[in-house]
Amino acid sequence: MKKFWIALFMLVPILALWSCYVAPERGWWFPGTTGPYGGEAASPMGRRIDDLFYMILAITTVTFIGTQLALGYVLWTGARRGDAGSGEKAWFSHGSHNLEVIWSIVPAGILLFIALYQMDVVAAIRFKSEFPEQVQNRPLAEVTARQFEWRIRYPGFDANGNLLPLMADPQPTDLYAVNDLRLPAAQPVMINLRTDDVQHAFFLPELRVKQDAVPGLTIPVWFEADRADEFTLLCAELCGWGHYKMRARFVALREPDFLQYLRDLQAQQDYDGVPDAADEE
Amino acid sequence: MIRSVFHRLLTAVSGRPAAALAALVLCGAAQGCGRQEAQFTHRAGFENLMPEAQSYVHEALEQHFGTPTQVVAWEQLPIKLHAAAGAVGAAPDARSIAVNYSQQNLPIEPGLQTAWLSGPLLQSQGDPAWVEAVDVAGRIMFEQPLASVPAEGDRVAIGPGEVLRYGRVLYAEHCQHCHGVSGDAQGPTASYLNPRPRDFRRGIFKFTTTTASNRASRADLARVIENGVPGTYMPSFKLLSDAESMAIIEYVLFLSMRGEVEYQLVTQLGNDYSNQAVKDRIDGGETRKGILDEFTGMVNGGDMQEQFNETVESIVTRWVEANEPEAIIVPGAKRPPATPESIARGRMLYLSQDLNCVACHGEAALGDGPQSYSITKNAAGEDNPTPGLYDEWGNLVKPRNLTQGIYRGGRRPIDLFARLHGGIKGTPMPAFGGKKTDEELWDLVNYILSVPFEVRHPGDGLKEARPVVEDVEQVATR
Ligand SMILES: [Cu+2]
Numbered sequence: 001m002k003k004f005w006i007a008l009f010m011l012v013p014i015l016a017l018w019s020c021y022v023a024p025e026r027g028w029w030f031p032g033t034t035g036p037y038g039g040e041a042a043s044p045m046g047r048r049i050d051d052l053f054y055m056i057l058a059i060t061t062v063t064f065i066g067t068q069l070a071l072g073y074v075l076w077t078g079a080r081r082g083d084a085g086s087g088e089k090a091w092f093s094h095g096s097h098n099l100e101v102i103w104s105i106v107p108a109g110i111l112l113f114i115a116l117y118q119m120d121v122v123a124a125i126r127f128k129s130e131f132p133e134q135v136q137n138r139p140l141a142e143v144t145a146r147q148f149e150w151r152i153r154y155p156g157f158d159a160n161g162n163l164l165p166l167m168a169d170p171q172p173t174d175l176y177a178v179n180d181l182r183l184p185a186a187q188p189v190m191i192n193l194r195t196d197d198v199q200h201a202f203f204l205p206e207l208r209v210k211q212d213a214v215p216g217l218t219i220p221v222w223f224e225a226d227r228a229d230e231f232t233l234l235c236a237e238l239c240g241w242g243h244y245k246m247r248a249r250f251v252a253l254r255e256p257d258f259l260q261y262l263r264d265l266q267a268q269q270d271y272d273g274v275p276d277a278a279d280e281e
Numbered sequence: 282m283i284r285s286v287f288h289r290l291l292t293a294v295s296g297r298p299a300a301a302l303a304a305l306v307l308c309g310a311a312q313g314c315g316r317q318e319a320q321f322t323h324r325a326g327f328e329n330l331m332p333e334a335q336s337y338v339h340e341a342l343e344q345h346f347g348t349p350t351q352v353v354a355w356e357q358l359p360i361k362l363h364a365a366a367g368a369v370g371a372a373p374d375a376r377s378i379a380v381n382y383s384q385q386n387l388p389i390e391p392g393l394q395t396a397w398l399s400g401p402l403l404q405s406q407g408d409p410a411w412v413e414a415v416d417v418a419g420r421i422m423f424e425q426p427l428a429s430v431p432a433e434g435d436r437v438a439i440g441p442g443e444v445l446r447y448g449r450v451l452y453a454e455h456c457q458h459c460h461g462v463s464g465d466a467q468g469p470t471a472s473y474l475n476p477r478p479r480d481f482r483r484g485i486f487k488f489t490t491t492t493a494s495n496r497a498s499r500a501d502l503a504r505v506i507e508n509g510v511p512g513t514y515m516p517s518f519k520l521l522s523d524a525e526s527m528a529i530i531e532y533v534l535f536l537s538m539r540g541e542v543e544y545q546l547v548t549q550l551g552n553d554y555s556n557q558a559v560k561d562r563i564d565g566g567e568t569r570k571g572i573l574d575e576f577t578g579m580v581n582g583g584d585m586q587e588q589f590n591e592t593v594e595s596i597v598t599r600w601v602e603a604n605e606p607e608a609i610i611v612p613g614a615k616r617p618p619a620t621p622e623s624i625a626r627g628r629m630l631y632l633s634q635d636l637n638c639v640a641c642h643g644e645a646a647l648g649d650g651p652q653s654y655s656i657t658k659n660a661a662g663e664d665n666p667t668p669g670l671y672d673e674w675g676n677l678v679k680p681r682n683l684t685q686g687i688y689r690g691g692r693r694p695i696d697l698f699a700r701l702h703g704g705i706k707g708t709p710m711p712a713f714g715g716k717k718t719d720e721e722l723w724d725l726v727n728y729i730l731s732v733p734f735e736v737r738h739p740g741d742g743l744k745e746a747r748p749v750v751e752d753v754e755q756v757a758t759r
Pocket of ligand 1: 145199200201235236237238239243246
């Protein structure tokens with residue numbers, strides 16, 4: 001019976017390892033695992049974040065296997081000592097300074113290592129001074145979350161057809177969209193994130209971008225999509241009963257396509273209901 | 282002890298423990314595990330009818346519109362009902378037919394039913410013909426050979442009612458919790474919203490590009506559903522596919538028409554056959570039996586059927602007309618550039634006695650004109666409960682604060698033009714089309730679009746507005 005319990009407890013780590021092993025092919029892994037890119041992040045920063053994840057996964061796996069083996073060993077020897085006729089005595093370890101020092105210092109060292117190791121990535125994501133040169137103070141869109149949709153404001157064009165900079169306040173030339181964010185691909189881009197009401201979170205799972213939108217703040221967020229493609233944009237902060245409705249799309253476009261998109265948006269937004277003379281003929 | 286309490290409880294329920302237990306289990310299944318069947322509910326005013334009139338209205342609606350889970354595809358309605366419809370084409374045989382489509386709304390998939398809308402097969406609904414596949418030539422092939430072959434030219438529907446069924450599922454998923462099962466704006470989340478969701482049952486929609494006397498077009502509904510209504514809780518459903526949004530629009534139209542028929546019936550019968558009217562008539566010397574006989578006579582073979590048909594006819598005509606090109610507002614002139622002169626002219630119109638925008642929207646366009654806080658009367662001529670303007674549905678509406686630059690009906694020039702030309706239907710915002718020339722309306726549009734960018738300070742009063750074009754130039758040079 002004792003052996004049965006030991007086997008049962010050892011089954012847990014084995015199942016855990018098995019589920020990790022099959023996770024990727026079953027789509028229990030990163031977003032898009034079952035898609036064409038096999039779960040690889042669709043942005044350079046996303047891959048750096050994934051690397052951090054994998055590193056931590058490796059550390060926890062080694063620790064997990066180690067502790068489970070130790071657990072098995074303790075169970076096993078304990079069971080052996082409990083056998084009828086066994087003269088073995090338990091080893092009394094309580095109060096062992098050496099042991100306590102080891103299991104304080106080793107984890108502390110690992111945590112310190114992780115903390116230092118990820119600092120660059122966090123800084124690059126969060127600190128404006130570390131943003132890539134070309135996006136600093138050059139937001140291409142203002143994304144405003146509200147219950148329950150994403151409202152987007154782009155700068156428009158000047159009289160000569162040049163793209164204007166995005167101003168903090170709405171301008172007569174601005175262009176508007178909803179639930180459909182489009183930005184250039186293959187280059188860093190920056191948006192200003194705001195909310196009209198409660199807290200929301202701007203989440204691009206395939207790009208590993210997640211940033212809370214906080215009432216009263218305008219938060220710069222930058223990212224870079226590898227390729228022109230369509231991605232999911234979600235709200236990742238339970239923001240009310242309609243939270244699930246805040247599903248939108250993010251479309252990364254080639255730069256000329258992006259400008260064309262804005263021009264089309266402008267044409268739509270300027271539509272005055274009078275068909276062009278050319279169309280009528 | 283517990284057992285005896287139980288026992289007593291159960292016997293108290295029915296006197297027979299076993300039966301009571303069975304009843305309890307059944308209740309549990311019905312409430313807990315079983316699903317609640319969605320039901321169309323009746324509008325206010327229905328309860329005031331005498332019971333016989335109530336059951337007439339109920340049955341008429343159920344017969345022609347069905348229930349949410351058993352929607353009737355009533356051919357009379359100008360709605361896309363079927364996955365596809367048309368006439369039987371050349372050389373029909375028992376295994377396959379060609380179809381000359383008049384409508385193709387949804388893809389034709391195996392397992393859809395085929396129904397004959399005319400011809401001798403119309404009667405043999407008993408054994409339906411299921412679609413097996415569509416062959417390369419586009420002929421519909423059947424799982425089983427048809428018992429008798431349709432004639433060329435017979436009208437045929439593939440997937441009868443499929444659009445409404447699909448629309449209803451999507452509506453239940455996306456819209457019902459606000460707009461309600463019957464389209465009555467009584468969904469569970471509705472009472473937390475301001476403005477309240479639209480009650481579709483009057484067939485009135487606010488943000489249309491049709492002229493003042495017309496209903497909303499399909500394109501108007503499509504635009505509202507795609508873009509939402511900015512500044513309200515009506516969210517954008519941008520990611521719906523074309524087929525999905527088509528089906529939802531048809532279902533919204535279905536609910537609107539059902540609601541309108543109900544409204545008309547309840548209003549018509551309310552004159553003579555409400556509980557109050559019956560009481561008054563009895564007081565006036567008639568007998569209850571006399572009134573009942575009159576009602577039964579009218580309903581069974583009397584002119585009620587004709588009246589019903591006329592009601593439906595007029596409702597249908599209005600929806601058909603709304604989708605015709607004549608109903609759409611097309612400005613007689615292109616929008617002039619927003620020059621300072623145009624904006625100034627628009628501003629003078631805005632302030633003029635004649636149009637009186639200021640009465641509602643206020644001089645500074647903050648939506649605080651005197652009418653927004655005066656006592657107004659409702660349709661029945663009684664004072665409204667609190668000061669301010671009310672819409673057709675009895676909800677308080679504030680004239681828009683135009684300085685915010687949020688336009689619920691859309692921010693394209695044509696949207697604002699249509700708002701001024703056709704008014705905002707169902708609200709006090711009047712229609713100015715015909716009253717002013719199209720050029721004047723464009724000046725107003727240019728002014729409205731410039732209001733959010735006016736720089737005003739306390740005490741400025743009616744100072745000249747700073748034109749919007751300057752702003753553009755400044756931004757460009759910044
Ligand atoms: Cu949210």
